[in-house]
Amino acid sequence: xxxxxxxxxxxxxxxxxxxxxxxxxxxxxxxxxxxxxxxxxxxxxxxxxxxxxxxxxxxxxxxxxxxxxxxxxxxxxxxxxxxxxxxxxxxxxxxxxxxxxxxxxxxxxxxxxxxxxxxxxxxxxxxxxxxxxxxxxxxxxxxxxxxxxxxxxxxxxxxxxxxxxxxxxxxxxxxxxxxxxxxxxxxxxxxxxxxxxxxxxxxxxxxxxxxxxxxxxxxx
Numbered sequence: 001x002x003x004x005x006x007x008x009x010x011x012x013x014x015x016x017x018x019x020x021x022x023x024x025x026x027x028x029x030x031x032x033x034x035x036x037x038x039x040x041x042x043x044x045x046x047x048x049x050x051x052x053x054x055x056x057x058x059x060x061x062x063x064x065x066x067x068x069x070x071x072x073x074x075x076x077x078x079x080x081x082x083x084x085x086x087x088x089x090x091x092x093x094x095x096x097x098x099x100x101x102x103x104x105x106x107x108x109x110x111x112x113x114x115x116x117x118x119x120x121x122x123x124x125x126x127x128x129x130x131x132x133x134x135x136x137x138x139x140x141x142x143x144x145x146x147x148x149x150x151x152x153x154x155x156x157x158x159x160x161x162x163x164x165x166x167x168x169x170x171x172x173x174x175x176x177x178x179x180x181x182x183x184x185x186x187x188x189x190x191x192x193x194x195x196x197x198x199x200x201x202x203x204x205x206x207x208x209x210x211x212x213x214x215x216x217x218x219x220x
Contacts, residue, residue, distance in 0.1 A: 021133050025056065025118040027069075027125060029090075029104050037062050037090075037102060065090055067104075073123045084123065088116060106130055148205045155198050159183055159191075174202055 025047045029037075036043060041062040048056075058071040066087040073082050089105040091112050103112045106127035118124075119131040152174065159177055177198055182191040 019120065019133055021115075021117060021128055024120075024131065024133055026115050027058075027060075027088075027104070028115045029102055030114050034102075037067070039064055063087065069125060082123065086124070088125065145205065148201055152198065152201050152205070155194050155201070158194055159186075174198070 027045065035041075039062055042059065044057050044059050046057045056071075058069055061068040061070065066089045068085065068087050070085045071083075073084065074080070075082055086107065088107055091103045091105055092100045093103065094100050103114060104116055105111070106113055106116065107124065108126045108130040111127055111129075113127045115128070116125040117128055117131040117133055119126055121132070125131075156177060159180065177195070182188070
């Protein structure tokens with residue numbers, strides 16, 4: 001049986017970003033019909049890496065109140081195969097027009113969720129929060145903020161503002177840039193251009209933060 005972790009390697013992390021849900025292997029209970037989730041049923045789930053073409057397979061055994069996950073991964077450090085077999089419990093809620101909806105219970109935090117994700121840190125499936133995953137849209141938002149802050153810091157260096165006590169405090173850096181006088185020896189034209197660019201970046205930074213806040217409110 002192919003390892004669930006097959007074909008997954010470490011990557012360089014320019015922005016210290018997390019893995020995303022879209023990058024991770026998942027089990028979405030909503031994709032499986034009721035007949036597949038009857039006690040005693042068995043079926044495989046297979047993923048294929050778009051980069052390496054290598055496949056990983058997991059076997060699902062359906063119990064009375066749980067599904068049992070059976071798979072093998074390869075330890076990237078020791079190079080040894082590790083077998084996994086554990087239960088993920090099911091829960092049910094009534095639907096408005098009859099019937100019931102099936103949920104998964106996260107093995108780590110016991111939250112009721114529809115999707116569990118493969119956590120590369122310990123090779124277990126769990127909810128998005130416990131697996132330390134972001135959504136792709138949130139990741140892009142964080143990277144955009146990082147890019148804007150880097151540009152603001154470059155302007156701060158030109159204005160001779162960067163000091164150890166404000167280098168990581170963007171609000172203080174922006175305040176200092178607007179209130180401090182033009183550096184000695186800098187032409188007015190250069191100074192005005194830098195302040196104009198700073199105003200554009202500050203506005204863009206605020207828009208990014210507002211979009212991120214609205215996304216969080218919408219998710220909740």
